[in-house]
Amino acid sequence: MDEAVQQQPIRTPAELVALVEALIFVAEEPVSAKLLAEVLGEDKGAVKAAVEQLVADYEERGSGLQVREVAGGFQLATRTELHEEIRAFLKTRPSAKLSIASLETLAVIAYKQPVTVPEILEIRGTQSTSAIKTLLDKRLIVAKGRKETVGRPMMYGTSKDFLLQFGLKDLTELPSIEDFEDLVN
């Protein structure tokens, strides 16, 4: 990394956009502007501008793809409107949906993390163990240590996969739980 910085490559803005595009494409996971800047030995501001340019380019030319920000990084993905044709092509069916119980449990964990099983029970009014198992299996939640109370129960929180699967940049992008109060009444 240091080498790259010392080299100080001279690139035109268009070249930087092209490079950023290529790196986002080859990465298996969303890439942050920070990592891109480090690898390219470029200023983070310049990289951010290049990413913004790229996002706009894809948007403008009505591409079948989009550059989107998710789980703290940028990723190339198909446009949602095309899902039917893509499913027909890949011969995949919509993935198994989460049950109401799992979704509720996930909502409690997302908003109250780190949270223990008894605390989830308290809010949902029902045992959530099988939902927790499902969420762990799907890697949507992870164990986050133990709570220093009687019995030292395990605490749970959401994972990076949660951000990815729900298309969130980070946890702050979740609407505040109090916002749902208005809907209720």
Add this chain to the structure above:
Amino acid sequence: MDEAVQQQPIRTPAELVALVEALIFVAEEPVSAKLLAEVLGEDKGAVKAAVEQLVADYEERGSGLQVREVAGGFQLATRTELHEEIRAFLKTRPSAKLSIASLETLAVIAYKQPVTVPEILEIRGTQSTSAIKTLLDKRLIVAKGRKETVGRPMMYGTSKDFLLQFGLKDLTELPSIEDFEDLVN
């Protein structure tokens, strides 16, 4: 596929280009114009024109990617000139991932520490020497002295890095069988 043909969807040339782009992007191997035409229920000539348009689009805008024809199909790939930066980027990817064999060995060491190689062999039922080497290289385990039995074999345990990588404050935070009793069954 027949359904799609019967439907005869009406798409603008631009829409067809976008769809072709999305399908080439998600495909697991190069896709032929014939297959694209079948899936989309479009005329092969129209699909070919769309692919040509797409190739030209990527070329013209100086994209970091290219649509290239390979093995009788089309594929999205990075532009060859960018290979140096791409290689540098791919090298920086964190290699936090572990093979199944390493993970099994790590699980045994985590729960049975301090533990010797023959003991791991007995529990896992297979040799674990290369997995142990990997785990030592990744600093997930450390040698914990020798066991005072015949041959004085080396004992292994988990390291500080192990705690960090798995988000544990200390070893007591490792989930126990009891924690997941309801979940795992």
Add this chain to the structure above:
Amino acid sequence: MVEFIRLPINNFAIYNLQSKVLDQNVDQFSFDFHREQAEILRGGDELKVKIGDFAGPLDLLLFLIKQEQANIFDIPIAKITEKYLEYIRLMKKLDIAVAADFLVMAATLIEIKSKMLLPRDPRAEESEEEFDDPRRELVDRLLEYEKFKSAAGMLHERSEIEAATFTRGPIESDENNAEVDASVFDLLTIFQKIAARHAEDVKMEIEREEVSLADMIKSLKKRIFEFGEVSLLAFFEEMHNRRELVTAFIAVLEIVRTDDVKLTQASTFGDIVLKKV
């Protein structure tokens, strides 16, 4: 006998029942639960009953309150309790296991109902505000729960949108290996699997015959002099259990001590090779 199809968010479930149940008594399914009556759908020799599917007792309670168009801050507890118990009775009739949490809530409702029937303390009546409503705690819980239920709906919508976007297919630079990104949960489940596998091995061990040290030395010697060298790793891997492994190990020590054989190792943790000198 009951096939349970969960349809998230829509809040109802379809139960497939054998015709046997159908013949018994159709009346028992005339349950006023969903917006209309519970739907009974006939198809071949199957009967499907569509009734409310609830994620928990609070979910059911909220549904009943809405169905009765009641004010959540002034729940008609007698009526709601009656409806609640009716649902539980239906579940039992359909032979669907009723979770303990639902029964606990039923008890709570009955308790609140009886408290409401008690004459109020005349001294407390002076100020209406200080009257401790037995429903208060339940209302608080319902309000809190409903926020998370709405949040669950939001998550559901997000996942629907997300399921409509696809990322690229594999490309050359992806190392195609079976590597996994692990969490502590994975560590535990893997450990349990190994332990289970090991338990099976132990059972099989009993049936095997034991190899004596003399036989082990003989066979190892034969191999060394036949092939010139023997990989210790390969040799040890042939052993079926711990006892055999120990015997093999002692055999190696014996041979190195008494015969013209040496041990070589190319790298730390690398394989060790037994060589004829």
